[in-house]
Amino acid sequence: MFMYTDLSSKVNRCRRYLTFSKIPTITHWIYVCPVIAVAHALTANVRDYYGIMGACILQGVFFGITNSHTPALMYEAAGHARYPQAMSLVNLMYGFGNVFSNIIGGKAQNVVCFH
Numbered sequence: 001m002f003m004y005t006d007l008s009s010k011v012n013r014c015r016r017y018l019t020f021s022k023i024p025t026i027t028h029w030i031y032v033c034p035v036i037a038v039a040h041a042l043t044a045n046v047r048d049y050y051g052i053m054g055a056c057i058l059q060g061v062f063f064g065i066t067n068s069h070t071p072a073l074m075y076e077a078a079g080h081a082r083y084p085q086a087m088s089l090v091n092l093m094y095g096f097g098n099v100f101s102n103i104i105g106g107k108a109q110n111v112v113c114f115h
Contacts, residue, residue, distance in 0.1 A: 025073045035062045
């Protein structure tokens with residue numbers, strides 16, 4: 001019995017040590033989203049190969065951070081009971097974005113470049 005309680009207290013101490021900060025996930029998006037916007041603008045406006053490659057890597061890294069934060073953000077916003085419904089709506093919106101972003105981007109490029 002002594003070893004079990006000792007192990008349990010060590011696990012609890014370790015869990016408290018390894019828990020994430022009390023800062024809500026949405027506050028990290030304060031710096032992530034502007035970096036994505038700047039990287040997107042750089043990708044469209046930089047004319048040399050290495051500049052475009054760097055801007056694409058920058059945009060990809062921060063876009064990945066945004067996507068990896070989404071489940072935690074939905075869990076904080078919706079709670080445990082409504083988390084599955086919240087994630088299904090997020091994934092549906094991601095799907096709509098993936099389908100329509102190419103069409104909207106193509107139309108915007110045609111308007112900007114050819115008129």
